[in-house]
Amino acid sequence: MNKQDNNKDKLRVYEYAKSLNMSSKEIITILKRLDIPVNNHMSVMENDTVSSVEKFFKDVKANAAAKRTSDTGSSSSSTNSAPKEAASIKMESKPAPTTQDQAATVSTSSSSTPQGQSSTSAPTPTTTSTTGSGAPRRPDQAGSNRPSQDQNRRPQGQGSQGGSSSYNQRPSSGSSQGSSQGGGYQNRSSQPGGSSSQGGYQNRSSQAGGSSQGGGYQNRSSQGSSSQSGGQSRPAGSGYQGNRSGSAGSTGGSSRPATGTSSASSRPGEQRSPRPATSSADRKPFSSSAPSSFNKSAGAGPQRPSLDNDDNRNKPVKKNTAGPNKRFDDGRSGGSRGPQNGRGNNRNQQRGKFQEVKKEKIDNTPKKIIVRGTMTVGEMAKSLHKDASEVIKKLLFLGVMATINQELDLDAIQLLAGDYNVEVELKIPVAEDRFETFEEIDDEADLIERPPVVTIMGHVDHGKTTLLDAIRKTSVTEGEAGGITQHIGAYQVETHNKKITFLDTPGHEAFTSMRSRGAQVTDITIIVVAADDGVMPQTIEAIAHAKAAKVPIIVAVNKIDKPDADPEKIKQALTEYELVPEEWGGDTIFCNISAKQRIGLDNLLDTILLVAEVQELKANPNKRARGTVIEAELDKGKGPVVRVLIQHGTLRVGDSFVAGVNFGRVRAMVNDKGKRLKEAGPSTPVEITGLTEVPQAGDPFICFEDERKARIIAEKRSVTLRQSEMGANVRVTLDDLYKHIKDGEIKDLNVIIKGDVQGSVEALRGSLAKIEIEGVRVKILHHGVGAITESDVILASASNAIVIGFNVRPEPQAKNTAESEKVDIRLHSIIYKIIEEIEHAMKGKLDPIFKEVVLGQAEVRQVIKVTKVGVIAGCMITSGKITRNAKMRLIRGGIVVFEGNIDSLKRFKDDVKEVAQGYECGISLEKFNDIKEFDIIEAFIMESVER
């Protein structure tokens, strides 16, 4: 028990059965008979269960013994022979017997009986058993043969262990046979490479079997004891062990058997001995290790050692003699003791043995382990069913120095697992608030075909909108401001009873970022190239996006109706970009069309379906919806409105969701035709209301079980976003900025963008971000959809930014604050103009910095009004000088009342260029006549200062 407890490994039915040399079925049968719940051979044998089974065996044995005693009282004598030692051993041996007994019983009637009988009638059986011993399924049989070898070995290797020796001693007289049996067991175990531990097992098993068989053996040898002997043999081992230490027991056990076997083995063993030889070698190490511990604890130690020594000495020759004795002794003593004595000890020993055996005999290395993150070496060892020390050694071998508590990263875990040929399944828990980073994998059976999502890209005015318009037979072009498409729209059309979802991405350069997003959610890209124009910059960019997204490309050569259309030229030009027509041996499909004349559209749609078919596009509609925000805006009546492309699962009215850092509950849902929907499956673009705020185009969208959860997730995401933004700001510190400015490397123009729809904002962001004029760049501090609010202005004021409004106006309060804070708000409705204006402003900013330099001051002494000329001030230059080219400033009572140009500077009647201090002069100011005596006229110039 204790051992079990100590060793975390659980004892399984099959292991227990194996230790008893029984089948799992037998154990299960017994368990069922005992009304102990058990499922299969993998069921765990709890301590109580083991106890129950052992009790069962004991009872059976007791019954059998009772019968025998009536037959043979002699057996008792044997026990007597067992001396005191036996007594002590008994304690331990008990368990063994039990097991043996059990084994017997288990082995069931057939074997059990024999065993049980053997134990009692051991003597008789002995002979029988001997021969039959082999018969007794277990150890005995095979054991006997092997054992001999084992014994030989052990004695040698293990001899030191002594445990065996001590056993042997007693046994010596004892049951060579019994031992032989044990040996048999041991042999088995030993073979495996057998560690002493195995021996232990074997012993037990042997005992078990032994009892039955051993019984036979013992009977022969000791007879009476034999009955127990089987148990004894083990017990003996165990007993020893018990005395010493549980663990050692195992070895001890094995050792005996070995010896025991030797004698017994002599017969059978001799023949097999050859094998054992090797096995013995294996055992040695085990035994040796085990013994040490045993010896320590076990008082018997000394004896054993001596025995061992004997064994060692005798190894070849004496061993046999000694060996047998030992075995016998073991068998007997063990038998008597084992069964009767310390069950607990035996159990412990047994368990210890079990465990040991497990490790050595059974390769229980898992085929696959599930890893949910980093693990310590100890945890890893446990999951691999290995000793931590072994794992540490292995790691060392792999070049990783680690302690048991050291954490292993995923690489190290995989390396280690790979070395054990263990597959690693990573199940890294992902924070729910970062849902876009994990993918839900569906069973193939849950997937159904879904419509392809097609993005149309191309250069400005090559006919994208006209094409889409032609396809869905509606007119979008007419309503577009500035003649260009400014939003990503998503529409679904049906042809040949199959749906196709189109994302209408604009072709203007300003929409590069949106196009990029479009390409990421798309399955097929149509690149529209005007046959009368050719491959243009945005055509090339579109190809790059499609290729980067690894999306199949269909080239639509448009405007073939035009007289100067030259589709062949387009094909030729595109070969440079690895778009080679199929007819030229490439794999790109070219479709000649005229969007305006609606020529070739059917062929284009058929081609789309064909390409989609090849892709086998599928999705699982039976799960929560996931998708991407295509567009979002603030509608006066409906509030925030978001257009989402559902990519997985099904979205239903009432579903709670998170979009970007916002959350909501689907209040209403309509499709691209304005039809209200109750649910929408994969590849469906829908417009939904029910959000609290406006998300961003390209934001991930996902449903959660309830609104509360959605809100929590959205809040978490919001905090994360804010932190990352703050982190981003930290990158450019004031110190850094100053340094950059001083070095002339960077100068940021801080900008806040507000727009009517997210698409426009994104477009503007993309365009402004690209601006770089002589090292000056635009830094977008904030962007969003909706009117310019007071908080926008305050932010601009605090960060010295300007505010750009696209198709939006500032709220009244924002306007007031902007005026008071002198925040510059620029309102536009055409993107080109904003870009132009910013570019000019940035160029202006790069002009030299001017510093005012005051040249001199003059005091007005007299004011002269001249008809048709105006007012002339008669002045005295009080400081510096006044020059004709300078700017003038009129100061009255400390207040500047005018600032402007000089109209005339005269000395007497002559115009002069400058008048110096101490001289009088006449000054008239341009467009300013309100000059009074004692006003001060100050001349100043703006001097450029090096940056």
Ligand SMILES: Nc1nc2c(ncn2[C@@H]2O[C@H](COP(=O)(O)OP(=O)(O)OP(=O)(O)O)[C@@H](O)[C@H]2O)c(=O)[nH]1
């Ligand atoms: N002759 C002819 N003209 C066409 C054809 N397709 C489009 N056009 C014209 O080309 C011009 C631009 O078409 P759009 O559909 O707005 O082009 P676009 O690529 O969507 O342009 P942006 O939205 O600005 O990127 C319009 O005047 C269309 O009438 C066509 O097949 N033949």
